[in-house]
Amino acid sequence: MNRLLKERLMRYIFFTVATASITILLLIVVFLFREGVPIFSKVSISDFIFGRYWYPTSDPPDFGIFALISASVLVTVVSAAMSVPLGVMTAVYLAEIASFRVREIVKPLVELLAALPSVVIGFFGMVVVAPFLQDVFGIATGLNLFNAALMLAFMAIPTICSISEDAIYSVPSSLKEASLALGATRLETIVRVVLPASASGVSTAIILGMSRAIGETMVVLMVAGGAAMVPESLFDPVRPLPASIAAEMAEAPFRGDHYYALFATGIVLFLFTFMFNLIADHIAHKYKQTGEASL
Amino acid sequence: MKKLTYLSAILLITCALTISPALAENIVIKGSTTVLPVAQKIAEAYMKDNPDVSISISGGGSGNGIKAIIDGATDIADSSRFIKDKEIKLAVEKGVYPVPFAVAYDCIVPVVHPGNPVQNLSASQLKDIYMGKIRNWKKVGGPDLEIVVVSRDTSSGTYEVWEEKVMKKERVFPGALLQASNGAVSQAVSKNKNAIGYVGIGYLNQALKPLTVNEISATVETALDGSFPISRALFMFTKGWPSGETSKFINYVIHPEKGQKLVKEVGFVPLY
Numbered sequence: 246m247n248r249l250l251k252e253r254l255m256r257y258i259f260f261t262v263a264t265a266s267i268t269i270l271l272l273i274v275v276f277l278f279r280e281g282v283p284i285f286s287k288v289s290i291s292d293f294i295f296g297r298y299w300y301p302t303s304d305p306p307d308f309g310i311f312a313l314i315s316a317s318v319l320v321t322v323v324s325a326a327m328s329v330p331l332g333v334m335t336a337v338y339l340a341e342i343a344s345f346r347v348r349e350i351v352k353p354l355v356e357l358l359a360a361l362p363s364v365v366i367g368f369f370g371m372v373v374v375a376p377f378l379q380d381v382f383g384i385a386t387g388l389n390l391f392n393a394a395l396m397l398a399f400m401a402i403p404t405i406c407s408i409s410e411d412a413i414y415s416v417p418s419s420l421k422e423a424s425l426a427l428g429a430t431r432l433e434t435i436v437r438v439v440l441p442a443s444a445s446g447v448s449t450a451i452i453l454g455m456s457r458a459i460g461e462t463m464v465v466l467m468v469a470g471g472a473a474m475v476p477e478s479l480f481d482p483v484r485p486l487p488a489s490i491a492a493e494m495a496e497a498p499f500r501g502d503h504y505y506a507l508f509a510t511g512i513v514l515f516l517f518t519f520m521f522n523l524i525a526d527h528i529a530h531k532y533k534q535t536g537e538a539s540l
Numbered sequence: 541m542k543k544l545t546y547l548s549a550i551l552l553i554t555c556a557l558t559i560s561p562a563l564a565e566n567i568v569i570k571g572s573t574t575v576l577p578v579a580q581k582i583a584e585a586y587m588k589d590n591p592d593v594s595i596s597i598s599g600g601g602s603g604n605g606i607k608a609i610i611d612g613a614t615d616i617a618d619s620s621r622f623i624k625d626k627e628i629k630l631a632v633e634k635g636v637y638p639v640p641f642a643v644a645y646d647c648i649v650p651v652v653h654p655g656n657p658v659q660n661l662s663a664s665q666l667k668d669i670y671m672g673k674i675r676n677w678k679k680v681g682g683p684d685l686e687i688v689v690v691s692r693d694t695s696s697g698t699y700e701v702w703e704e705k706v707m708k709k710e711r712v713f714p715g716a717l718l719q720a721s722n723g724a725v726s727q728a729v730s731k732n733k734n735a736i737g738y739v740g741i742g743y744l745n746q747a748l749k750p751l752t753v754n755e756i757s758a759t760v761e762t763a764l765d766g767s768f769p770i771s772r773a774l775f776m777f778t779k780g781w782p783s784g785e786t787s788k789f790i791n792y793v794i795h796p797e798k799g800q801k802l803v804k805e806v807g808f809v810p811l812y
Contacts, residue, residue, distance in 0.1 A: 300711055302694040312714065376731050385686040385734050388717060471718030482717050492693040492720040498601050503695065 277515060281508035284308065293509060299473040301493065301503040308506045312473045314513065316390070316483035319476060320469065321459045323394035324401060328458075329451050331398070332405030336447075339406070340413040341435055352410065359403035367467035370396040375468065384480045386470060391479045393469035397461055401454035408453060412446020413439060445532035449525045456521035460514065462487035486514045565785040569597045571605020571618030574697025575774050577806045578644055579618055582799045586792050593785055609638050609777050615786045617777040620646065620697055638777040643793050645809035647741040647763035647771035648701045651726070651748040653733040658682040660752040663769050666706050669736060672713030677734070689716040690728050690737035698722065702738055705770045722807070738770075742807025763809045774808065
């Protein structure tokens with residue numbers, strides 16, 4: 246075998262390996278659509294997305310996932326309201342304020358939070374947080390939107406913190422030094438120079454964190470309560486999209502309407518996370534930090 | 541020489557693999573997911589006692605099981621309901637006579653937090669609570685607290701019984717909490733003094749307070765004599781009167797010392 250042939254062979258092998266994951270992704274997407282689309286011969290797309298009632302096993306059934314979509318969106322937004330300030334501020338502290346030793350201890354610990362299996366977080370929310378919320382706020386049930394958002398915030402914080410910390414840390418020190426030399430205080434430097442300079446990294450971090458929260462299944466299945474209605478308060482039980490799929494898929498008759506409807510719910514969920522990732526990618530490219538030039 | 545040894549070994553194995561299923565008896569069971577755990581548990585024990593019998597079990601729902609019996613695609617159909625008139629007609633047209641065997645009772649008990657003073661609810665009160673018409677414990681003789689309604693995922697067999705026996709075709713209101721298993725319902729109710737839920741009789745424990753329905757408490761006796769309103773029989777249908785291995789298996793299932801003991805272990809009410 247001559248060297249050229251070897252070289253070409255290696256190239257093909259690496260190409261195949263590299264495209265394997267893309268092929269698998271494509272196959273899964275094709276499968277998802279093939280199993281989900283048939284439901285739209287029974288209900289129209291707008292009835293499916295804006296329908297208020299989800300009674301997949303009644304006779305006649307109702308396949309409306311508006312309550313589930315609103316639950317997913319609200320849980321994600323509320324959890325972002327908690328995890329974004331916490332995550333970004335922790336990142337600022339670690340990158341800019343903390344001493345080297347504190348940073349070396351705290352950062353791995355925050356990242357360890359991501360290592361907690363979601364079922365453990367869900368169990369914690371169910372057994373510890375739910376009764377606590379119920380007693381403190383005097384509400385009917387602790388399994389609700391707020392509890393789910395809180396648990397999801399725990400899960401999103403490590404992602405947000407870790408990625409934004411990297412972004413903030415990589416802001417060139419010449420920028421900070423220039424700002425300090427011009428007489429700006431440390432706070433002014435962080436808010437006016439460091440954060441804008443690392444905006445793309447921080448936004449990517451936030452969106453990836455949110456995308457993790459919207460797709461998370463186990464936690465919302467265990468602590469969100471599971472009522473398929475549009476919530477009126479922060480303490481109402483809700484049922485996000487993944488919880489519905491996980492709870493019902495096991496016993497939905499194969500290739501029945503219920504089965505198709507659950508896959509269609511999966512398509513909606515996929516479109517959400519896909520959109521989040523597209524936005525993250527777009528921001529990362531558009532506001533790419535290239536040395537000091539872009540400021 | 542070495543190659544030859546390998547080759548003959550492979551040949552032998554292939555032969556063994558092709559012959560053994562022909563020797564072993566094979567039973568196919570299909571149908572209700574509610575009956576599935578019962579069938580699975582008993583089939584495991586049966587196969588242990590009779591190593592030359594292989595039993596393959598799949599779910600798919602009662603309707604699919606009975607359809608498979610009519611089409612001759614299975615030896616035994618699990619069903620959580622009795623056969624419908626339409627299905628009998630179809631079976632007779634095809635010259636098949638499905639024979640029902642009641643194998644267990646499925647009894648669902650409404651439960652509340654042990655701290656809840658309510659003892660009894662009528663079937664219609666239960667229905668109104670689950671329809672969202674009664675929202676406060678005060679209206680059914682309890683404290684002035686909001687009722688938190690805990691229900692099961694709509695595809696579970698437990699929900700099916702509840703829908704059939706309590707809801708009577710009405711829908712559970714959307715504000716009901718959904719839990720995906722008997723264990724999760726028990727967890728949610730035992731942690732919440734406002735909650736009401738329902739679990740299979742085998743899942744009752746110290747942390748739950750069972751309610752009486754129409755003043756009848758859920759026990760093995762009341763489930764069997766039909767006086768407790770939220771219970772139903774579970775069936776296995778055979779194609780004609782069972783013979784051979786299928787008849788041996790059915791006998792094993794309804795044997796008080798064998799199958800019926802296992803029925804109790806998986807949380808259903810045994811026949812005896």
